[in-house]
Amino acid sequence: MVTTTPPAIEKNRSRRAKNASRPGDRIFSGLSKGSGITLLVIMAAIAAFLTYRTVLAVSKDSTNFFTTFEWNPAGDPPVFGIAVLAFGTIVSSVIAMVIAVPVAIGIALFISHYAPRKLAKPLAYVVDLLAAVPSIIYGLWGAIFLVPYLDGLNQWLDQYLGWTYIFDKSADGVARNLFTVGILLAIMILPIITNVTREVFLQAPKMHEEAALALGATRWEVVRMAVLPFGRSGIISASMLGLGRALGETMAVAVVLSPSFVLSGHLLDPGGGTFAQNIAAKFNEADDYGRDALIASGLVLFVITLLVNGAARWIIARRKEYSGANA
Amino acid sequence: MSHAVQDRPVAFAKPRGPLAHARLPRWAPAAVAAGSVAAGTGIGLAAGWHSKVQWGMLSALLFVLATYVVTTKVEGARQAKDRIATSLVWVCFVLAVVPLLSLAWVTVSKGLEVLDGYFLTHSMNGVLEVEAGGGVYHALLGTIEQVAIATLIAAPIGLLTAVYLVEYGTGKLAKAVTFFVDVMTGIPSIVAGLFVLSTWTLMLGFGPSGFAGAMALAILMMPVVVRSTEEMLKLVPNELREASLALGVPKWRTILKVVLPTAIGGITTGVMLAIARITGETAPILLLVFGTKLINPNPFEGAQSSLPLYVYEQYAVGTDAAVARAWAAALVLIAFVMILNLVARGIARWKAPKTGR
Amino acid sequence: MAKRIDVSGLSAYYGAHKAIDDISMTVEPRSVTAFIGPSGCGKSTFLRTLNRMHEVTPGGRVEGKVMLDDENLYGSGVDPVAVRRTVGMVFQRPNPFPTMSIFDNVAAGLRLNGTYKKSELADIVERSLKGANLWNEVKDRLNKPGSGLSGGQQQRLCIARAIAVEPDVLLMDEPCSALDPISTLAIEDLIGELKERFTIVIVTHNMQQAARVSDRTAFFNLAAVGQPGKLIELDDTERIFSNPSVQATEDYISGRFG
Numbered sequence: 001m002v003t004t005t006p007p008a009i010e011k012n013r014s015r016r017a018k019n020a021s022r023p024g025d026r027i028f029s030g031l032s033k034g035s036g037i038t039l040l041v042i043m044a045a046i047a048a049f050l051t052y053r054t055v056l057a058v059s060k061d062s063t064n065f066f067t068t069f070e071w072n073p074a075g076d077p078p079v080f081g082i083a084v085l086a087f088g089t090i091v092s093s094v095i096a097m098v099i100a101v102p103v104a105i106g107i108a109l110f111i112s113h114y115a116p117r118k119l120a121k122p123l124a125y126v127v128d129l130l131a132a133v134p135s136i137i138y139g140l141w142g143a144i145f146l147v148p149y150l151d152g153l154n155q156w157l158d159q160y161l162g163w164t165y166i167f168d169k170s171a172d173g174v175a176r177n178l179f180t181v182g183i184l185l186a187i188m189i190l191p192i193i194t195n196v197t198r199e200v201f202l203q204a205p206k207m208h209e210e211a212a213l214a215l216g217a218t219r220w221e222v223v224r225m226a227v228l229p230f231g232r233s234g235i236i237s238a239s240m241l242g243l244g245r246a247l248g249e250t251m252a253v254a255v256v257l258s259p260s261f262v263l264s265g266h267l268l269d270p271g272g273g274t275f276a277q278n279i280a281a282k283f284n285e286a287d288d289y290g291r292d293a294l295i296a297s298g299l300v301l302f303v304i305t306l307l308v309n310g311a312a313r314w315i316i317a318r319r320k321e322y323s324g325a326n327a
Numbered sequence: 328m329s330h331a332v333q334d335r336p337v338a339f340a341k342p343r344g345p346l347a348h349a350r351l352p353r354w355a356p357a358a359v360a361a362g363s364v365a366a367g368t369g370i371g372l373a374a375g376w377h378s379k380v381q382w383g384m385l386s387a388l389l390f391v392l393a394t395y396v397v398t399t400k401v402e403g404a405r406q407a408k409d410r411i412a413t414s415l416v417w418v419c420f421v422l423a424v425v426p427l428l429s430l431a432w433v434t435v436s437k438g439l440e441v442l443d444g445y446f447l448t449h450s451m452n453g454v455l456e457v458e459a460g461g462g463v464y465h466a467l468l469g470t471i472e473q474v475a476i477a478t479l480i481a482a483p484i485g486l487l488t489a490v491y492l493v494e495y496g497t498g499k500l501a502k503a504v505t506f507f508v509d510v511m512t513g514i515p516s517i518v519a520g521l522f523v524l525s526t527w528t529l530m531l532g533f534g535p536s537g538f539a540g541a542m543a544l545a546i547l548m549m550p551v552v553v554r555s556t557e558e559m560l561k562l563v564p565n566e567l568r569e570a571s572l573a574l575g576v577p578k579w580r581t582i583l584k585v586v587l588p589t590a591i592g593g594i595t596t597g598v599m600l601a602i603a604r605i606t607g608e609t610a611p612i613l614l615l616v617f618g619t620k621l622i623n624p625n626p627f628e629g630a631q632s633s634l635p636l637y638v639y640e641q642y643a644v645g646t647d648a649a650v651a652r653a654w655a656a657a658l659v660l661i662a663f664v665m666i667l668n669l670v671a672r673g674i675a676r677w678k679a680p681k682t683g684r
Numbered sequence: 685m686a687k688r689i690d691v692s693g694l695s696a697y698y699g700a701h702k703a704i705d706d707i708s709m710t711v712e713p714r715s716v717t718a719f720i721g722p723s724g725c726g727k728s729t730f731l732r733t734l735n736r737m738h739e740v741t742p743g744g745r746v747e748g749k750v751m752l753d754d755e756n757l758y759g760s761g762v763d764p765v766a767v768r769r770t771v772g773m774v775f776q777r778p779n780p781f782p783t784m785s786i787f788d789n790v791a792a793g794l795r796l797n798g799t800y801k802k803s804e805l806a807d808i809v810e811r812s813l814k815g816a817n818l819w820n821e822v823k824d825r826l827n828k829p830g831s832g833l834s835g836g837q838q839q840r841l842c843i844a845r846a847i848a849v850e851p852d853v854l855l856m857d858e859p860c861s862a863l864d865p866i867s868t869l870a871i872e873d874l875i876g877e878l879k880e881r882f883t884i885v886i887v888t889h890n891m892q893q894a895a896r897v898s899d900r901t902a903f904f905n906l907a908a909v910g911q912p913g914k915l916i917e918l919d920d921t922e923r924i925f926s927n928p929s930v931q932a933t934e935d936y937i938s939g940r941f942g
């Protein structure tokens with residue numbers, strides 16, 4: 001109805017627009033923007049400083065940083081490489097994922113769809129709390145309690161599955177090996193993956209579950225038709241979150257593993273190492289150059305976790321059209 | 328397509344059988360479970376496996392297999408699949424609960440052996456590592472100071488960043504911040520420690536101190552605070568903002584007086600959960616704070632200790648007395664973290680925004 | 685394969701709360717029976733007891749007998765999964781599976797209940813979509829997700845999905861309440877066609893709709909909020925809307941309450 005704005009209102013409005021940029025607003029928005037920028041600066045600084053130190057270290061390394069099976073930066077000439085660490089980190093994390101992801105999906109389903117309601121709520125709460133248990137405590141428990149329990153399993157695996165090579169136990173010693181580390185990491189990341197997955201499952205729309213039920217689907221078929229497809233990207237991002245934790249876990253590994261700089265496919269042999277464990281173990285005895293070498297290995301770990309994160313993001317973005325949010 | 332239909336005999340949905348078919352009684356899964364556990368234990372005993380882990384795994388396997396066989400026989404293949412899924416889910420539950428219960432039980436029972444008032448109020452000053460005695464006071468003090476400093480750094484930055492992302496952020500900068508907050512969430516704690524080491528210690532030449540550790544902890548804490556605060560701010564309904572703005576209240580006052588108070592419960596919870604998370608971090612402390620047996624109340628000067636580091640050190644010593652101390656300190660640490668968690672969740676429930684579920 | 689439903693002495697509970705009390709009625713095959721009544725009178729709950737969906741709700745419990753021809757749905761040894769395969773259901777809000785294509789949505793029920801050749805599936809899907817008056821609109825995009833359709837098309841897709849398994853009975857829980865008038869009209873026409881083959885029970889809030897589509901109408905009411913809902917009367921639709929035998933029905937239909 002009103003096609004032209006009366007000049008009085010126009011004037012009023014422009015005063016309002018000015019109000020929007022009064023000092024209080026400028027300061028507050030500046031502060032919050034500054035905080036965001038601070039965060040970016042920190043990230044940039046982390047990348048820059050770690051890279052700088054890495055260049056210092058690797059330039060004096062007398063061998064190939066990526067393929068060497070040795071860690072002796074104090075030697076003359078310095079010799080150190082990350083091959084063993086990369087192998088140990090990836091293998092232990094893969095073991096952890098192989099165990100933890102299916103089990104976590106199972107527990108999440110248990111809480112969201114299978115458990116009696118009286119059990120589900122407290123259980124969800126307990127799992128929430130468990131996600132907060134410090135890793136050093138998992139490590140302590142693992143070293144003192146889990147390792148002896150796994151000795152028997154190790155021998156059994158060696159006896160019956162030794163022919164698979166990876167379960168061939170060629171050296172004696174207690175179960176302070178990559179396999180045990182993998183199991184411990186699985187137990188550690190289980191609550192984290194479970195929590196996120198459970199949340200996603202609980203958000204699966206009731207109406208699609210009812211649609212499946214009304215077609216004559218069994219409970220498992222309902223889960224398969226209406227819950228799992230909906231939760232797929234959630235499962236993936238939860239798993240990646242867990243993988244990130246497993247890759248970077250320091251103390252639990254440092255406490256449980258008896259490290260050595262041997263790259264061995266025999267998972268049950270004591271030995272091996274991971275990036276984070278190696279840094280914690282070698283740090284105290286390292287001189288300044290040794291620290292640079294450790295920082296270099298830390299940068300590699302950093303880059304790996306970045307790649308994992310990026311992969312998760314990419315997968316989720318690709319699956320977005322199936323998120324069910326549009327239905 | 329339609330003419331092809333006429334060439335073939337017309338297909339129909341498969342006819343159904345009667346509604347009722349043989350079904351397992353309600354107690355059947357429990358019976359199968361009990362039988363499997365009995366069989367697993369029996370076989371384990373007979374074969375002389377001393378690892379109970381094997382007994383359990385065998386029982387679980389037997390349970391799933393027996394469920395499948397029994398159900399296929401009685402109810403048919405489709406129901407068998409359903410029952411298998413159910414039994415697997417239950418197995419997962421048991422599989423996860425056993426180690427986690429064991430962890431809780433061991434920590435509490437072993438921790439209580441040494442934990443007493445003396446342990447909480449004394450340091451390790453003058454205590455030989457092999458002998459019993461000593462306490463955790465210096466570590467507790469160190470942890471509280473480091474975590475407090477980290478919170479003082481991280482909470483305001485995290486909070487303001489979240490405000491920026493939700494209330495102001497548009498365009499490339501906001502996108503970049505969102506992205507890097509996610510990236511930052513994935514930083515391993517030891518990498519954060521290495522970063523502070525390379526700048527604060529190696530470049531600027533400072534020695535180990537609680538403050539150095541606190542900076543690393545702050546880096547770990549920031550993204551967690553941003554994420555949780557962001558979620559909470561997004562829950563504040565837009566109508567509230569618009570109502571306030573329409574009354575002529577400037578934006579910054581709207582945020583301070585309307586938006587933040589509405590979300591304050593959730594924000595507090597998020598911050599406390601973040602605190603609980605960094606309290607247990609050991610790796611950066613190991614690199615930057617170094618550890619000491621003495622009480623050092625000054626976080627800006629000289630080595631301090633911290634609870635998780637104390638646990639690690641005592642475990643590394645390896646004597647009975649030291650390991651007992653490690654368990655006691657672990658119990659203190661876990662209690663500290665759990666109390667933070669419980670209080671945080673209490674606040675969340677108490678102050679839940681009305682739009683929340 | 686339309687069948688007669690014979691309900692006797694049926695009560696349903698949510699935990700300790702009794703939602704419907706002692707309902708007995710007969711639903712004739714090859715006809716449309718409409719359930720009307722004020723909100724909370726238990727008509728949807730009653731509908732959901734007819735394919736054992738009520739017990740899916742936490743705390744949901746049913747007493748009484750529902751005979752489908754000569755089989756009791758609540759008899760011992762009856763598998764609720766088999767019941768739901770026999771008694772199809774269409775919901776208030778269209779709910780095609782968002783992760784499935786249009787084709788897969790229609791085939792979903794079939795795939796659960798047996799193995800079919802590709803050509804057989806294609807036949808049945810086409811026939812079901814034609815039966816739901818949707819074929820012409822979607823035949824060129826059978827592989828696109830079902831969530832891309834309009835609300836009315838989605839609801840017809842859900843009907844196609846339900847009739848693909850050739851149930852004996854089709855339950856509809858306010859199938860048009862989320863749709864615009866034109867889509868509603870399309871669904872109502874469809875119901876008129878479907879009753880040639882199925883026993884149809886429809887819950888509706890819209891009395892004109894009940895009058896338009898149904899052969900028989902059941903009026904439900906409750907004494908007060910918190911009281912269980914009861915069946916007040918069931919009669920030919922014409923009689924219910926012109927000359928009901930109970931005063932409460934007339935009050936409700938003439939808009940004096942509810």
